Amino acid sequence: MALPERELRRTARQLALPGWGVEQQERLHGAHVLVIGAGGLGCPAMQSLASAGVGHISVIDDDTVDITNIHRQILFGASDVGRPKVEVAAERLRELQPDITVTALRERLTVANAVALVGSVDLVLDGSDSFTTKYLVADAAEITGTPLVWGTVLRFRGDVCLWADGVGLRDLFPVQPTGDSIPDCATAGVLGATTATIGALMATETIKFLAGLPTRPGRMLSYDALTATTRSFTVVADPQRPRVTSLSADYADAVCAVGPDPQALLDDVRHGRAILLDIREPHEKLLNDSLAHLNPVRLPLSDIFGPGNITRALGDAERVIVHCASGVRSAEFCRKYADLGYEFIDLPGGINGLR
DSSP states (O other): OOOHHHHHTTTTTHSSSOOOHEEEEEEHOOEEEEEEOOTTHHHHHHHHHHHOOOOOEEEEOOBBGGGGGGTTTOOOOOOGGGGGGGHHHHHHHHHHHOOOOOEESSOOOOOTTHHHHHTSSSEEOOOSSSHHHHHHHHHHHHHHOOOOOEEEEEEEEEEEEEEEEEHHHHHOSOOOTTTSOOOOOHHHOHHHHHHHHHHHHHHHHHHHHHHHHOOOOOOOEEEEETEEEEEEEEEEOOTTOOOOOOSSSSSSSSGGGGOHHHHHHHHHTTSSSEEEEEEEEEHHHHOOTTTTGGOOEEGGGOOSSHEEEEEHHHHTEEEEEEEEESSSHHHHHHHHTTSSSSEEOTTTTTTGOOO
16 A cells, blocks of 8 residues: 555654564555544543554544543543544544544444454454453453453553464453452543553554564553562463353343342432432542532541441431442442441442442
């Protein structure tokens, strides 16, 4: 594929790299990458891919830009709030590379469309932030034989790996964890610069693979921003693991459905049969405070130094519905303080799990 003259000029500094020439640049220009999620990882990765000269990027995301996204999702600005992420991302990528083709898919990746989408590209870059999507993408990539660049980030650290040549995510983590196994970014926090670092590393692995440079599938790189250190190890294909040949019927976290009906519990609060206790930290209210109309008792876990704090806050209440962001901390709270004399009931899935 002959490169346009302006693309040659635009990438002139890249063409000067040792071992890199017009052939490698043409490989990038002719490549099609599917990016899962226009978020903290997808945005910096797409910025780097478009700048490097990847000719076709498809991005799938059904969300709109929120003010809380902007500290890490670097393709967006404050004036973009409320707009579909994929539309804004497409505009920014075309500004970076005028000859690029961007396919903006404002939808969710599902069992119904994953194999077709993943199988139609040269490589898939997974910037999603849930186990549900990550295992769906990984299985679709294994079924179709599509190389997968995978990344995660939380707080001050992140991980990057290329899954290809028979090595896949299930060789490292054979079983999909439950959604409450680790906190999400909204609960635990994330340094925006760390997502940019991991996103750039994901883009680098993608560029190397597409350009035909040496890569090491299964080589996991972990980065810690606080100590400015990296470590790595190699994952190999498990000969005892059955290869994935079809998608599961459902990748949703079934554990979230176990327990009382959250809406029924909130109805008890509305009708005075219980009170609501919010144990999240103050900054979490800025992200989601959709239950404020139920006048919850606010008692952040960081302010609890013993049972005395709890009894003073709850007074003579009897039935108490406890919630956090995802249900992890509230479930532990109910277990830990079960002997205080209150009927503590965890709100399954937390406030973020409500629909």
